[in-house]
Amino acid sequence: MRYAAQFSDTISLGQGTPLFPTPYFIYEALLERSKVDGKIGMYSDAIPEIEKNLIELIKKQIDDDYGFYPNSKELILTLGGIGALFSSLMALIEKGDEIIFFDPSYPLHLSQIHLAEATPIFVSLKENDGWSFNIDSLKKAITKKTRAIILTNPNNPTGTVLSEADVRAIAETVISNNLILILDEAYFVLTYGKEIFSPLFIPELRKHTILCRSFSKEYAMTGWRIGYAYAPSELAERIFNIHTYFSICPPTPSMVAVTAAISDPRGKEAMAEMIKKISESRNAICTRLDNLPNLFTYHTPQGAFYVFPKFLGFEMPDMDFAKLLIKETGVITVGGSSMGPSGMGHLRMSFASDISVIHKAFDRIDKFYQRCGL
Structure with missing residues (x-):
C-alpha cells in the first residue's frame, strides 16, 4: 500500500x-455522553463504571457466542484485537520458545512472534484440499520447545472455516501436550453457509485457551481500537500487566462508543x-x-x-x-x-x-x- x-x-x-x-448512532451516543461527562477524555480509571459496564456486556456476548459466562478476572480490555494478541504473546512466551503457525495465516501474528523472540513453526494448510489442515503435520511439529499454537478461525487470508472434527483434533493435541491455544476469532460472525465450531465450545479446552477478539470487524469500528482477551485468571493477570505497561489503558471515548454499539439494538x-x-x-x-x-x-x-x-x-x-x-x-x-x-x-x-x-x-x-x- x-x-x-x-x-x-x-x-x-x-x-x-x-x-x-x-454506524452513526455510535457517534451520537459518544457526543451525548461527552456533553454531560467531562471525564470522557481521561484515563478510564477516572470513570471505572465505563470499563465495568463494558466488561459485563462482553461477558454476556461470550455467553451468547460460546455458551459459558466468564468471570471478570478472566477478561482484559485491550487496544484492539492486536493489543490482545501481542500482550498474550509477551505474557506467555520466553526467548527461544516455539509457536505453531498455520501457514498461511495473518502476517501480523508472524511479526509478533518474532518481536517476542520466539520461533514460528509452520504447519502448512493444504491448498489442493481447500486449504485443509492435517493433524499428523501438527503433531510432528510439536517439540519440547513448543509453547503455544496460534489459530485464526475463520482464517485470514484463505477464508477457511475449520470443521468440528478438525477443532476437536487440535483441542486434543493442545490438552495432551499441555499447550496454550492463542485463538484469534476476529471474524467469528462472518461465515457463509458453514457454522463455525469454536474451540471454546469444548469446556475442557478453556483453561488452555486465550481468546482474542475485537469489535473492529463486527461494527465497522477498526479505528476505535477496542478489543479484549479472555484467558484463565492467572494468565489474564499477566496479560493485563503487559498491556498496562505499553498502553496504560484502551481509549476511554472508544469504550463509550463500543458500549453503545453492543447495547443498542441498532x-x-x-x-x-x-x-x-x-x-x-x-x-x-x-x-x-x-x-x-x-x-x-x-x-x-x-x-x-x-x-x-x-x-x-x-x-x-x-x-x-x-x-x-x-x-x-x-x-x-x-x-x-x-x-x-x-x-x-x-x-x-x-x-x-x-x-x-x-x-x-x-x-x-x-x-x-x-x-x-x-
Missing part, C-alpha cells in the same frame, strides 16, 4: 477493514446489514474470478472477508505481481508470501466493501487480462 501511494485513482482490495462507515441491525453487503460482495468477487480462469485459481471462502487466489501465467514473486497490478490497473492487493511460505504465488483480496467497488476493480483487471492475451 506504500507502493500504491505514488499512484492516483487506486482501488483497494488490500487492507483488511470493512469499507463501511461506523448495533445488531447495522451488523446484519453490513454482513449482507459483504456476502453480496463475496458472491461478486467469486463470479469475477471465475471469469478469469487463465489468470487466477482459487477456493471459495467460507468465512472472513478474503479470497486468496493463486495467479497464473506470470513467473514472478507475488509481491512483484501485486505491484504490477497496481501499476497496470490501480487495484491494490497483498502478496501472499507475507503470510507464510504456502502463500507464495498468491494474492490476498479483501471483499469487505460495497459490491460496486468489487466490480469497478475487476473491470480494470479484466482489461489487463485482455491486454495480456490470456
Whole structure:
C-alpha cells in the first residue's frame, strides 16, 4: 500500500477493514455522553463504571457466542484485537520458545512472534484440499520447545472455516501436550453457509485457551481500537500487566462508543446489514474470478472477508505481481508470501466493501487480462 501511494485513482482490495462507515448512532451516543461527562477524555480509571459496564456486556456476548459466562478476572480490555494478541504473546512466551503457525495465516501474528523472540513453526494448510489442515503435520511439529499454537478461525487470508472434527483434533493435541491455544476469532460472525465450531465450545479446552477478539470487524469500528482477551485468571493477570505497561489503558471515548454499539439494538441491525453487503460482495468477487480462469485459481471462502487466489501465467514473486497490478490497473492487493511460505504465488483480496467497488476493480483487471492475451 506504500507502493500504491505514488499512484492516483487506486482501488483497494488490500487492507483488511470493512469499507463501511461506523454506524452513526455510535457517534451520537459518544457526543451525548461527552456533553454531560467531562471525564470522557481521561484515563478510564477516572470513570471505572465505563470499563465495568463494558466488561459485563462482553461477558454476556461470550455467553451468547460460546455458551459459558466468564468471570471478570478472566477478561482484559485491550487496544484492539492486536493489543490482545501481542500482550498474550509477551505474557506467555520466553526467548527461544516455539509457536505453531498455520501457514498461511495473518502476517501480523508472524511479526509478533518474532518481536517476542520466539520461533514460528509452520504447519502448512493444504491448498489442493481447500486449504485443509492435517493433524499428523501438527503433531510432528510439536517439540519440547513448543509453547503455544496460534489459530485464526475463520482464517485470514484463505477464508477457511475449520470443521468440528478438525477443532476437536487440535483441542486434543493442545490438552495432551499441555499447550496454550492463542485463538484469534476476529471474524467469528462472518461465515457463509458453514457454522463455525469454536474451540471454546469444548469446556475442557478453556483453561488452555486465550481468546482474542475485537469489535473492529463486527461494527465497522477498526479505528476505535477496542478489543479484549479472555484467558484463565492467572494468565489474564499477566496479560493485563503487559498491556498496562505499553498502553496504560484502551481509549476511554472508544469504550463509550463500543458500549453503545453492543447495547443498542441498532448495533445488531447495522451488523446484519453490513454482513449482507459483504456476502453480496463475496458472491461478486467469486463470479469475477471465475471469469478469469487463465489468470487466477482459487477456493471459495467460507468465512472472513478474503479470497486468496493463486495467479497464473506470470513467473514472478507475488509481491512483484501485486505491484504490477497496481501499476497496470490501480487495484491494490497483498502478496501472499507475507503470510507464510504456502502463500507464495498468491494474492490476498479483501471483499469487505460495497459490491460496486468489487466490480469497478475487476473491470480494470479484466482489461489487463485482455491486454495480456490470456
